Amino acid sequence: MTFDPETTTLLIAGPVRIHPRVLRAMSMSSLNHRGDYFHGVVQEIRELLPVLFGAKGHQVILTGSGTSGLEAMYSALVPTSGRTLVIANGNFGDRTNEIVRRCSTQVTTVSAPWGQPLPLDAAKAELAKGDVKAVCVVHNETSVGLANDLAALAPAIRDSGALFLVDGISAVAGIPVPIEAWGIDAVVAGSQKGLAAPAGLALVHLSDRARAALHGGTYYLDLAKHLKSLEKNDTPWTPAVPLFLALREALLLLKEEGLAHRLDRTHRLAEATRHAVDALGLELYPDRRYASDTVTAVKNPAGMGDPELRKVLEREYNVLVQGGQGSLTGKIFRIGHMGIADWPDLLVTFAALERTLARAGRAPPAGAAVKAIVERMP
Ligand code: PLP
Numbered sequence: 050m051t052f053d054p055e056t057t058t059l060l061i062a063g064p065v066r067i068h069p070r071v072l073r074a075m076s077m078s079s080l081n082h083r084g085d086y087f088h089g090v091v092q093e094i095r096e097l098l099p100v101l102f103g104a105k106g107h108q109v110i111l112t113g114s115g116t117s118g119l120e121a122m123y124s125a126l127v128p129t130s131g132r133t134l135v136i137a138n139g140n141f142g143d144r145t146n147e148i149v150r151r152c153s154t155q156v157t158t159v160s161a162p163w164g165q166p167l168p169l170d171a172a173k174a175e176l177a178k179g180d181v182k183a184v185c186v187v188h189n190e191t192s193v194g195l196a197n198d199l200a201a202l203a204p205a206i207r208d209s210g211a212l213f214l215v216d217g218i219s220a221v222a223g224i225p226v227p228i229e230a231w232g233i234d235a236v237v238a239g240s241q242k243g244l245a246a247p248a249g250l251a252l253v254h255l256s257d258r259a260r261a262a263l264h265g266g267t268y269y270l271d272l273a274k275h276l277k278s279l280e281k282n283d284t285p286w287t288p289a290v291p292l293f294l295a296l297r298e299a300l301l302l303l304k305e306e307g308l309a310h311r312l313d314r315t316h317r318l319a320e321a322t323r324h325a326v327d328a329l330g331l332e333l334y335p336d337r338r339y340a341s342d343t344v345t346a347v348k349n350p351a352g353m354g355d356p357e358l359r360k361v362l363e364r365e366y367n368v369l370v371q372g373g374q375g376s377l378t379g380k381i382f383r384i385g386h387m388g389i390a391d392w393p394d395l396l397v398t399f400a401a402l403e404r405t406l407a408r409a410g411r412a413p414p415a416g417a418a419v420k421a422i423v424e425r426m427p
Contacts, residue, residue: 050367057363058397061371062191062344063219064241064248065388067295071246074298075291082290088282090297095279097300098252101221101244102236103308104228107255109275110296112289115218115239117270118251119148122235123185125266125273126212126259127152131182134211136172136202139163140192140374145185145216157181163377164193164335164346169201176209183212188236189220192374194346194383195335196224203231212259218242221252222303223315223343223387234259240292243311243343245388246299249292302389316342318386318395321425325399328417329406334381343387346373350411354379357409366401395422 059066080087091110098108111117123145127133133153135146138161146158159171167186175181184206189196199215206213217236220226222243228236234256241248253272255263263273269286278285303311319342326333326347334346349358355372359382362368373381384398399418406413 050365052363052367056367058366058368058394060384060386060390060394060398061369062383062385063239063387065245065385065390066394067245067247068299068302068389070302071295071298075247075295077291077294080290082284082287087290087293090293091279091282091284094293094297094300095282097297097304098254100300100304100308101238101252102228102254103226104254106228106257107260107276109253109255109272109279110284110288110293111251111253111270111275112249112284112286112292113251113270114248115237115241115251116144118218118237118239118253119145119216121251121266121270121272122214122237122253123148123152124270125263126183126214126235127185128182129153129264131155132157132180133183133185134159134172134175134181136160136167136184136186138165138167138193138197139187139190139195141187141190141216141218145187149185164195166195166336166339167197167202169198172202173205176205176211179209181209181211183214185214185216187216188226189217189224189341189343191219191341191344191383192377193335193381194333194341194344195339196220196341198339199231203233207232212262219341219343219387222308222311224341225312228254228256240296240299243315243387244299244303246296247292249289250296315387317425317427318390318392319343319345321392321395321422322384322386324421324425325395325418328421329399329402329413330411334377343385345384345386346381347384348381349379350406350409353409355382358382358405361405361408362398362401366397366404368398368401370398392422392426
């Protein structure tokens with residue numbers, strides 16, 4: 050078997066596999082984005098977005114990848130005067146830090162080494178000083194397969210009165226993000242993750258308080274301008290029309306499945322993945338208590354880097370999993386199991402992993418990983 054992008058078993062950490070209905074929805078000739086048909090599409094998307102976020106609020110669709118949503122959120126909500134707290138423990142936490150530092154000169158960053166739980170005590174100590182105006186944090190740290198314990202942080206943020214700004218790009222529609230219960234003021238989702246739409250759109254949810262606090266930001270991504278246009282089912286600039294059509298269909302699929310069902314299915318796939326990793330004698334990268342349900346990060350076996358592991362999976366079995374980022378390149382691999390990923394994807398991936406390890410002389414117990422999955426299938 051050779052790698053074939055059209056038929057590959059795709060379990061990277063996003064973009065995830067796209068349903069044929071979503072693919073078909075995109076295949077349309079150019080539309081007049083200022084015409085009634087497209088305004089109807091935008092209206093339907095607006096009506097469906099609360100399904101994605103599990104909450105009503107002020108919700109924006111931006112043409113641009115997830116990072117555009119982060120830039121929109123931070124540039125308009127990080128206060129121009131007053132202290133902002135960034136809490137980081139991975140590659141995307143570091144990215145948040147970089148963006149936020151372009152928006153303010155009064156930034157305090159508390160961080161833990163990549164893959165370690167958030168430094169909650171240090172964060173709470175900063176909040177207790179009483180002058181923090183905004184807190185910026187990644188919910189699901191995709192780079193290390195770790196779901197941050199925002200439930201433990203939320204009460205301290207609420208008590209401080211600071212704005213609670215969240216990168217939910219690989220969390221939304223993958224793990225529970227109780228926006229209202231935690232008092233989140235703004236959260237960004239990416240189209241290519243739990244929602245299983247194509248890459249290239251960012252979705253931003255704002256609370257009433259966040260909407261009132263918007264203070265401009267960048268020109269193209271000005272959230273207030275986008276909200277004003279959306280009230281008329283319009284967009285300020287030419288949107289990525291095919292992606293909007295795909296987004297509508299992906300949201301309809303999510304509505305048909307139900308958000309709670311998608312979260313539960315993602316959780317069960319993640320549990321099965323973790324047990325299959327154990328069965329192969331491999332080790333999770335992050336502390337198991339915080340292992341993410343959307344992305345499982347696994348330590349590479351000693352002596353096996355990307356050429357021996359991921360490249361063999363790709364070349365011999367047409368299976369794609371993701372490598373590590375930055376200093377973790379060649380040291381971990383990551384299996385994404387969000388969106389419309391399903392049991393057959395896990396069965397194929399773990400069968401291929403077992404054979405790859407066996408060919409490298411590691412001989413994991415035959416069939417054990419597949420058995421671990423089969424036993425957890427509904
Ligand atoms: N933040 C998190 C948590 C992510 O997982 C990603 C992408 O994987 C990003 C930010 C960046 O998103 P994008 O690559 O869509 O700009």
